[in-house]
Amino acid sequence: MALRTPPVRTCTGCGKKREKTGLVRIVCSPSGRLVPDLKGTFPSRGAYVCPEGSCVLNAMKGRLAAALKVDKKVLDTAGDLQRDIAAAYRQRALSLLGQARKSGRASSGTSLVEGELRRGAEMTWLGLLAKDVSPDIGEKIRKALTRASVPFRESFTRDDLGRALGKSPRSVVLVKDEGIARAIRESLEREKNVMNQGGSNR
Ligand SMILES: [Zn+2]
Numbered sequence: 053m054a055l056r057t058p059p060v061r062t063c064t065g066c067g068k069k070r071e072k073t074g075l076v077r078i079v080c081s082p083s084g085r086l087v088p089d090l091k092g093t094f095p096s097r098g099a100y101v102c103p104e105g106s107c108v109l110n111a112m113k114g115r116l117a118a119a120l121k122v123d124k125k126v127l128d129t130a131g132d133l134q135r136d137i138a139a140a141y142r143q144r145a146l147s148l149l150g151q152a153r154k155s156g157r158a159s160s161g162t163s164l165v166e167g168e169l170r171r172g173a174e175m176t177w178l179g180l181l182a183k184d185v186s187p188d189i190g191e192k193i194r195k196a197l198t199r200a201s202v203p204f205r206e207s208f209t210r211d212d213l214g215r216a217l218g219k220s221p222r223s224v225v226l227v228k229d230e231g232i233a234r235a236i237r238e239s240l241e242r243e244k245n246v247m248n249q250g251g252s253n254r
Pocket of ligand 1: 065
């Protein structure tokens with residue numbers, strides 16, 4: 053019996069074949085703009101690229117237009133595809149956070165999170181500490197997360213975290229779902245990697 057192999061696509065930057073889920077799909081919108089399609093649901097022809105700055109920049113030298121069967125001119129008007137991909141991954145991390153809340157797997161607020169960490173936490177969870185948290189609270193939560201062996205990221209502001217949860221600003225959120233925690237970590241990792249090399253945020 054043949055094993056079902058995951059779908060594989062070729063990166064238009066480095067030319068390597070990789071599993072589709074490890075690549076970003078890029079489409080050309082009807083208005084002639086290159087846009088990342090993280091969900092892979094845009095009906096237009098798609099081309100793939102590794103979520104790495106070097107691959108995106110390489111793909112922009114020509115192969116991306118060829119794979120999309122569009123005029124090379126589209127690459128001149130592509131704006132900053134690196135930044136758009138990074139923003140899309142950041143947005144994905146925030147929607148995952150909303151998803152965690154909807155399924156009752158996100159706790160937020162300093163005292164609630166501290167209490168949960170004291171009662172016992174899983175190493176597969178994820179802490180999201182606001183980067184604009186007050187130094188005292190930040191220090192306290194960092195210690196509590198470290199003591200509980202819960203990995204954490206400081207990527208979002210209190211407003212970002214609150215908005216993603218449909219609440220007022222939050223200093224910390226604890227994601228208590230292994231799958232969602234992993235997907236958020238991956239999104240943030242890709243956001244960072246895609247801005248490597250020549251990203252306009254530098
Ligand atoms: Zn690549």
